[in-house]
Amino acid sequence: MTDAFIYDAARTPRGKGRPDGSLHEVTSLALSARLLNAVKERNNLEGHAVEDVIWGNVTQVKEQGGCLARSAVLASDLDQRIPGLSINRFCASGMEAVNLAANQVKAGAGSAYIAGGVEMMGRVAMGSDGAAIAVDPGLAMRSYFVPQGISADIIATEYGFSRDEADALAIESQRRAAKAWEEGRFSRSIVPVLDQNGLTILDRDEYMRPGTTAEDLARLKPAFKEMGEVMPGFDKVAMLKYPHLDRIDHIHHAGNSSGIVDGAAAVLIGNEEFGRAHGLKPRARIRATAKIGTDPTIMLTGPVPVTEKILADSGMSIGDIDLFEVNEAFAAVVLRFMQAFQTDPARVNVNGGAIAMGHPLGATGAIIIGALLDELERQDKTVGLATLCIASGMGAATIIERV
Numbered sequence: 001m002t003d004a005f006i007y008d009a010a011r012t013p014r015g016k017g018r019p020d021g022s023l024h025e026v027t028s029l030a031l032s033a034r035l036l037n038a039v040k041e042r043n044n045l046e047g048h049a050v051e052d053v054i055w056g057n058v059t060q061v062k063e064q065g066g067c068l069a070r071s072a073v074l075a076s077d078l079d080q081r082i083p084g085l086s087i088n089r090f091c092a093s094g095m096e097a098v099n100l101a102a103n104q105v106k107a108g109a110g111s112a113y114i115a116g117g118v119e120m121m122g123r124v125a126m127g128s129d130g131a132a133i134a135v136d137p138g139l140a141m142r143s144y145f146v147p148q149g150i151s152a153d154i155i156a157t158e159y160g161f162s163r164d165e166a167d168a169l170a171i172e173s174q175r176r177a178a179k180a181w182e183e184g185r186f187s188r189s190i191v192p193v194l195d196q197n198g199l200t201i202l203d204r205d206e207y208m209r210p211g212t213t214a215e216d217l218a219r220l221k222p223a224f225k226e227m228g229e230v231m232p233g234f235d236k237v238a239m240l241k242y243p244h245l246d247r248i249d250h251i252h253h254a255g256n257s258s259g260i261v262d263g264a265a266a267v268l269i270g271n272e273e274f275g276r277a278h279g280l281k282p283r284a285r286i287r288a289t290a291k292i293g294t295d296p297t298i299m300l301t302g303p304v305p306v307t308e309k310i311l312a313d314s315g316m317s318i319g320d321i322d323l324f325e326v327n328e329a330f331a332a333v334v335l336r337f338m339q340a341f342q343t344d345p346a347r348v349n350v351n352g353g354a355i356a357m358g359h360p361l362g363a364t365g366a367i368i369i370g371a372l373l374d375e376l377e378r379q380d381k382t383v384g385l386a387t388l389c390i391a392s393g394m395g396a397a398t399i400i401e402r403v
Helices: 028-042 068-075 093-106 137-142 148-159 163-182 214-218 225-229 234-241 272-278 303-313 331-341 361-379
Strands: 005-011 052-056 085-087 112-120 200-202 261-270 284-293 323-326 383-390 394-402
Touching: 005 028, 005 272, 005 361, 028 068, 028 112, 028 261, 052 068, 052 093, 052 361, 068 085, 085 093, 093 112, 093 261, 093 284, 093 361, 093 394, 112 361, 148 225, 148 234, 148 331, 163 214, 163 331, 225 234, 261 361, 284 303, 303 331, 303 383, 303 394, 323 331, 323 361, 361 383, 361 394
Parallel strands: 052 085, 052 112, 323 383
Antiparallel strands: 005 261, 005 284, 112 261, 284 394, 383 394
16 A cells, blocks of 8 residues: 655634624635635646545535535636545544545555535534434434533543633633744644635634633533533433433533634645655655544543554554644543543643634544644654544544654
């Protein structure tokens, strides 16, 4: 098998996912096409330069429905002979697009791909596509379904994380993100979003709240307490599954959970011959990929077993990893990862994460791979691991190595 290299990684800024967000006027199609054009221009790609565009998006209805990947190719300046594949592995869709592309390159099924994803959460509401695990009573009862926020609170209860710990992680995410922007650490990857007149709509993540204090967070009410304890009483469902728990500690709220935002990200992946043919220097090798299924009720613990799996599959240990990107879906997810592997917090989400900058579902996996690569280069480190928790109980991971 041949090596799969990352030649470029780009993303849009993340806009607030609501009607007054800066990107609200932009469709998923337009944002995707904008990013595909940026990858084409940044790397001088002409003609049928890549085998396919693999594009993740989670809520595949309305303007995000159909095969958005193919629509984005046709709306962009890419050659129409390049097809498109839309995929959905919930929050890991962007990462799975990258992993799928890398593994096809490794197997010789094409010399290069553009992979990534998009989610316009302010235009196409999360959950508006329905989900069998939530709406089909047979499956919901069989799997002891609870919403993700309840799952995050179950993790906090099961593994002993307090609200103060979760809030401290959230404040640090805000501080790190603000510092990263101040120091221009995202400058290589950011593709500003322009209107049809070429005027800038957004060139900076706008969800951040860098002045957040512990006192600010202490005033926020737990977001999932009522749905857990009152209606429809999901805490009781969880305790049927986990009878050793006599309560669920509801520690998560809007300030220590990921933000609802709009955004897109793309990664250019190819083999060595592709780079030589286009005069491009590889930035990193995709060393390993992995995915796994986990308990669907606690749901969000996937980063731990999938990291164990990817390390075992690649003959590595946790000590071989220089930096980590663990998606900040909820504070407890990252706290559990650091607890399980006894990782130094200074090496995890160095430039903040989704609590500070937001979580555009279909794009986030590609975003954190790009962020990991940028930071490995900034610190002159070698190996990084990116991982996400996934709805319905799954995990995904990617290990990259600078070249």
